[in-house]
Amino acid sequence: MVSVDRSKQAGDLSNQFEIVTAQGEFLNVHMTVANTGNHAQSFFATNQHLKIGGKTYDANGMAALWTSSANEEVNPGNSIQVVVSFDVPPGASGGTLQLHDSAFSGGVQVGLP
Secondary structure, three states: OOEEEEEEEEEOOOOOOOEEEEEEEEEEEEEEEEOOOOOOEEEEHHHOEEEEOOEEEEEOHHHHHHOOOOEEEEOOOOEEEEEEEEEEOOOOOOOEEEEOOOOOOOOEEEEOO
């Protein structure tokens, strides 16, 4: 994980047609995704989840699409920068990211600062 910020809108903020507005507020997780395997892997933003206080939040697919983070092919040894946005209640803090390399993997958990 590189950084976390909050916003009311997400997507391509330079294009009024590619912006999505949160019901609460977006918790935007900026991270580097690296492929350490021997074969190409696909990253899908919507396979990532956020848990706060026993509740699970899904990544916002439209925000991911408009930041070119929705789905990316990553070849072995390469890495990409992505932003995954979660629509959470205003002021929600802490939590744990559940990061997956596929919808069927057990994933790993990463605590948020």
